[in-house]
Amino acid sequence: MENISKVTHIESVRLSDDGTCVVIIDQTQLPNRTEYLELSSAEDIWDAIYTLKVRGAPAIGICAAYGIYCLALQIRETDYDRFLCEFRKKKAYLDSSRPTAVNLSWALNRMERAVLADRSKDVGEILELLKAESLKIHREDIDMCKAISEYGLSLIKDGDGILTHCNAGPLATSRYGTGQGPLFLGKERGMNFRVYADETRPLLRGARLTSYELQKAGIDVTLICDNMASIVMKNGWVQACMVGCDRVAANGDTANKIGTSGVAILAKYYGIPFYVLGPTSTIDMNCKSGEDIHIELREPEEIKEKFYQEPVALKDVKCYNPSFDVTDHSLITAIVTEKGVCYPPYTESLAKLF
Numbered sequence: 001m002e003n004i005s006k007v008t009h010i011e012s013v014r015l016s017d018d019g020t021c022v023v024i025i026d027q028t029q030l031p032n033r034t035e036y037l038e039l040s041s042a043e044d045i046w047d048a049i050y051t052l053k054v055r056g057a058p059a060i061g062i063c064a065a066y067g068i069y070c071l072a073l074q075i076r077e078t079d080y081d082r083f084l085c086e087f088r089k090k091k092a093y094l095d096s097s098r099p100t101a102v103n104l105s106w107a108l109n110r111m112e113r114a115v116l117a118d119r120s121k122d123v124g125e126i127l128e129l130l131k132a133e134s135l136k137i138h139r140e141d142i143d144m145c146k147a148i149s150e151y152g153l154s155l156i157k158d159g160d161g162i163l164t165h166c167n168a169g170p171l172a173t174s175r176y177g178t179g180q181g182p183l184f185l186g187k188e189r190g191m192n193f194r195v196y197a198d199e200t201r202p203l204l205r206g207a208r209l210t211s212y213e214l215q216k217a218g219i220d221v222t223l224i225c226d227n228m229a230s231i232v233m234k235n236g237w238v239q240a241c242m243v244g245c246d247r248v249a250a251n252g253d254t255a256n257k258i259g260t261s262g263v264a265i266l267a268k269y270y271g272i273p274f275y276v277l278g279p280t281s282t283i284d285m286n287c288k289s290g291e292d293i294h295i296e297l298r299e300p301e302e303i304k305e306k307f308y309q310e311p312v313a314l315k316d317v318k319c320y321n322p323s324f325d326v327t328d329h330s331l332i333t334a335i336v337t338e339k340g341v342c343y344p345p346y347t348e349s350l351a352k353l354f
């Protein structure tokens with residue numbers, strides 16, 4: 001077992017020491033290799049987000065904030081309007097890398113507001129403002145994850161069995177994480193949980209990332225295939241489900257990794273509380289319901305080829321590969337944010353947060 005703070009303080013995204021590029025842990029290489037990448041071109045940043053080298057809604061937002069700052073440093077215009085025009089082109093490009101997690105556009109919009117705040121400033125001063133804003137977005141995420149973990153921990157007891165889906169730990173965020181944050185915080189305080197980590201097909205974020213983080217932190221984790229969630233619930237081994245989120249609509253409908261809604265349906269059947277944990281930056285009050293959430297569709301190769309020595313299906317078999325699904329608000333026991341725990345009706349409790 002490694003020291004738990006080595007896991008909770010892992011920096012999956014940061015600004016390089018010389019402040020010119022974004023440094024990320026390449027999450028596609030875990031758990032076998034810990035490789036750091038330095039991203040400085042728009043194409044490299046876009047590609048790192050699209051190919052999931054950096055992933056998890058909050059981490060994507062932080063990467064985009066640092067990324068657009070580094071790209072702004074490369075703009076050669078000194079005239080404000082021309083600078084703004086170039087900035088907006090780069091912002092739109094990064095924003096096109098993934099559609100579902102709202103944190104991407106949320107962070108980029110915050111960065112744009114820093115440029116728009118005072119048009120009388122010269123470009124050098126604007127760059128300073130951008131740097132400060134990107135660091136602030138990162139610092140705020142650290143604080144939010146801690147607060148979410150505290151609130152989440154208040155919902156579970158020592159010795160509980162917790163089922164997780166996908167990865168919403170330190171790699172996907174800053175420090176403790178969201179969906180898995182209470183487990184790390186509880187461990188720090190001497191509590192013991194039995195965690196069942198869904199492997200999370202197709203790209204195995206639960207197997208590669210969640211079980212890796214939890215085991216390294218000395219937390220009792222059992223990896224299960226996605227189709228085993230029902231049996232562990234039926235056996236009475238699960239007292240709560242905890243997941244992260246990519247976009248929460250105003251009515252509480254929640255987009256998270258594909259398969260999350262199935263876990264919520266099972267939890268309802270077995271009478272197990274189902275908790276969604278995420279920062280208020282993941283709540284999109286412009287989406288009335290899950291109907292308004294754009295679900296990313298990804299390549300068939302993720303189902304047929306990735307992570308296997310040989311293809312596991314016919315090359316030309318038709319595939320459907322949605323990266324997320326929406327869990328209906330009626331299946332969610334509570335939504336845990338850094339500002340507190342929201343219970344149904346979510347149209348009222350979420351609105352009160354803003």
Ligand code: MRU
Pocket residue numbers: 052055056057058101165166167168169172173177178179205243244245246256257258323
């Ligand atoms: O496709 P990913 O790996 O970016 O999807 C990640 C998830 O679905 C997470 O559960 C969510 O972003 C919350 S991360 C704190």
